[in-house]
Amino acid sequence: MYRTTTVLAVLLTSGTLHAAEAIRYEATLEGHAVLPAQTLIAAPDDAPEALQTSGKFTSQGNPVRSTAEPTPGEGMPLAGQPLQGFSGIRTVGDGSYYVLTDNGFGSMANSPDAMLFFHQVRPDFATGEVIVEKTTFLSDPNKVVPFVTVMEGSESRYLTGADFDIEGFQMVGDDIVIGDEFGPYVIVANARTGVVSEFHETVVDGELVKSPDHYSIQLPNPGADVPAYTAKRSRGFEGFAASVDGNTLYPLLEGALWQADKNDWERVADGRSALRILEMSAATREWTGNSWLYPLEDDSHAIGDFNMIDATRGLIIERDGGQGDAESACADDSTEECFDKPAMFKRIYLIDMAGVATGEAVNKVAYIDLLDMQDPDGVARQGKRDDARFTFPFVTIENVDRVDETHIIVANDNNFPFSSGRALGLRDDNEMILLEVGDFLRASIAN
16 A cells, blocks of 8 residues: 555544545456447337437537437437446445436536436446446426426426436435436435436525526526525536435535635635535435535545445545546647546545534545556456556546445446547547455544
8 A cells, every 4th residue: 555645634623623644555456347338228118209319419519409310320419318427326236236327418508308317237347248237217207396397398207418417326215316416406216217206405504505507596687686506517416425324315516615704615724625525314305404524635626426335434536627548648749649638636535434523524534546556467458558557547437336345346427429538539438347445445544
């Protein structure tokens, strides 16, 4: 293992600043499975014609409907729905995993024909394939969602990426509880049918949290007051953990909240940007009022996923916005194909909330570096290197969960069709990797 000299954990106790060092641990690649980017599924038979194809509004700038004929190939629009990138994962326990596909093509404007769904998948690390065992589409036939949805006039009322950006989830009994980035909201659906049964606003410190995309915020007339928002656009819920006993949910925002009294976005005492980990009852879906702070290592970073591994410890992905290996970065005078903004920071942190009171910063105890892992047996199916190392240089890595006492599963969101982090000029696939990290999983604030 490696010990970093950077101060990565800050705890505020009785008004005194305490700092601790996060410890770097090695990760070894033991499995690698790939779902090709160009993997399409058919919309349900009762879905409107508009949803039988997708990607019709993905032109640059203000999206305009494409008049091109949909194809099953690489061109847009597409004949069907792309499985797209995974943005949340949960271990089932039998070698399969629940994964969530996010809003579609990246924004409200370009995703009105992108359906929202989740899957049960099974990576076969022996063959390198990812088998999609079941896909469940989200719908709102009972009109639980209080605002106008894209498919409002249809009988099936399937939900789309112009309605929600679903980024994190937990299975609670017969339900799937999902965190949304747009509102931010929490929606609940039947895990078998995908039919929405509950809709919840986000409340922090007794105040309603709204982003610029909250349904109640509209463009004002000249001279009118603009409704206040306290969350940045597309910085709502990204991680969505649950306690190991299943009684409590811990939704994690991707962006800091606005602090009017400080005239700044929320920070911890040493000045780092801080994200709220909220607490919700799994049974009642009521906010408890408790929350904690997760400090980012840089204001430009974001989180990718959050899952608890025991009563006080959890795994959080923290990442920059770069993609591609730094070795292929563009030089100042480069004229060849290169990565103009390579991946420089892709980590999984182990946090410990033991002894941390509500309102304080969690302890960042340890981390693994996803840009510098071991592959002594040549397990990698993509990105194989001569130096027995392995990197995961994707712009958005949004899936992590514990598999057992010594392994974790990690997967990327491939941002189909826009990201190319594995190879220059090629669309990223959905990759799932199995990592041996036994020492890392045993780390805690106590040791």
